[in-house]
Amino acid sequence: MGVVVTLEGERGQQRSALDQLAALVAADLGRVNETILRLMTSEVPLIPELAGHLIASGGKRLRPMLLLAAARLCGYRGERHIKLAACVEFIHTATLLHDDVVDASEMRRGQSTANMVWGNSASVLVGDFLFTRSFQLMVEDGSLAVLAILSNASRVIAEGEVMQLMTTADTSTSEDAYLKVIASKTAALFSAACRVGAVVAERPRVEEDALEAYGRNLGIAFQLVDDALDYAARQASLGKTIGDDFREGKMTLPVVLAFRRGTDEERAFWRRALEQGEQDDGALAHAMALLGKYNAIRDTVERARHYGAVARDALAIFPDSEMKQILSDTVEFVIERGY
Template sequence: MTSNVVPLKRGSEQGRPSLAPILSLTATAMNSVNQVILDRMQSEIPLIPALAGHLISGGGKRMRPMLTIAGAEVIGYQGTRHHKLAAAVEFIHTATLLHDDVVDGSETRRGKEAANIVYGNPATVLVGDFLFSRAFELMVEDGSLKVLKILSSASAIIAQGEVDQLVSQRKIETSEERYLHIIGAKTAALFAAASRIAAVVAERDETEEKALDDYGRNLGIAFQLVDDAIDYDSDAAEMGKDRGDDFREGKMTLPVILAYARGSDAERRFWQDCIAGFTISDADLAEAVTLINMHNAVADTRERARHYAQRACDALAIFPDSEARRAMVEAAQFAVTRGY
């Protein structure tokens, strides 16, 4: 094993980074994972697979289960236990998305109408509960109390993070530290758990478990930072959702936190009026984007994302150079250069 720092190259150094290497690396195993997902979302109640399938088949990247598969590849695990667990990870993620869309009143998800718009809020919440239950069935079937502890703890942390974000909504005084704590819970916790469990099923030591946990956690933070930047610098067609959704919902994401901290008194009054919940027009969104760009808030959000992505890559340095490690590094690079 080595202790070298693994460099995170910018896209301009080697062409635009992509998920192609990690998709290729995990393709065969992900076919098995997808089959588990398809089988376990079935129910004698037709509404359940219909609503679950609306989101699950909606073109998501499946990053979280891919991390479980890629983690197994980087440590050389040859078994198949992690296939069901990767499906459990995706069910946890999908359940949280369904619940989030109800809480946020979202109208679109992955470029089409959100499930709550098509099927209504009650059905969406209940199917989210169903998917959580399926995830825990899969964990119990695996039989590892350690895996169960890691994934159940992550589920609790995600829920706490979502509540924390709700409490912080429309609070202009939210600090960058508080924001990072929120995204560390609501996003990074599942990235970390998804990565770590690969080492657990392979019965590797604590050092390798922690390395994969650190990779996933830092990648998750980077991923969410970029998501929050995208809300202000990409168009709706590219994002698969409406531009400015976070702004309209009064979410204190890092671009707003930075622009507010750097703004004049008049600019701060603008942010206070908008975030506090007054009527937000298209002109307000345009002004918000102007201020965010003027203060380099999106660029600096992406730069912070690069910092966490580099930490993710550094965590992999204990593993020998391999196709799997290179694919995971490029996935981190993709996370910070993507526009969707």
């Protein structure tokens, strides 16, 4: 068995694109991190202990950075974006805690998941705590427009997770159904974060829409690549073992494509492995061989490149600037990253 595709291409360059984004918003991001740490405090010791386990575990903070960058792109010079970026990170972290329980995940970012350390009940309840913190921050901001954007995103994310649950182990899942899932569970928060950056800067609706489109298409590209990497990246790079989605019966695009393109015998394998859970020691190797045979990983990444191009085009209405260029380069980081 070999890796289907490494996606390593210009890896150092693409990492530096995210580093540049982080550098441009470094001062604001530092204040966001301070806000996160302050608001994780509770008289219940388990809450900051468990939440801190995930929040401090090396996440890229991509979503709050996008909000900060969008605000900067729109010329914002106020303070509201700090707490709202923290709000976005709380929403994201809460969904991760809940997702790991639903998926019975054991590893995230190279360490044991909170549900493995503290149990499912504690993980769900601390996730709920972080959701309540996020809504406190929305109320403190006082903008009904921001509240509408972020509360709607929270609803859509939850719907996306339920949709994914419904498609799990269902080999009849179509590409359109899969795209609807990832547009909800992943892209919704990307697009909301970017739109909020324009809203706090009080920019015209056309700029709000452009940044929402940038975030939405970037988020879809991000999840497409994530799903490709589940079958293509080394554990050290990915922070989890190869094939987690396969073992959990998830119908991600690589599997959808390989199933559609396969023979009757190959489809029967996918049904046994995913619908009936019959996975022996060689099942993952056989699955990866089929993904390679039908170029499923390559084509998934090509889909991501399409959405990445749409994201970059959405930035066209903004004047040229260093921030605009870095946001464009961030698209390449998302698509070409090796982890």
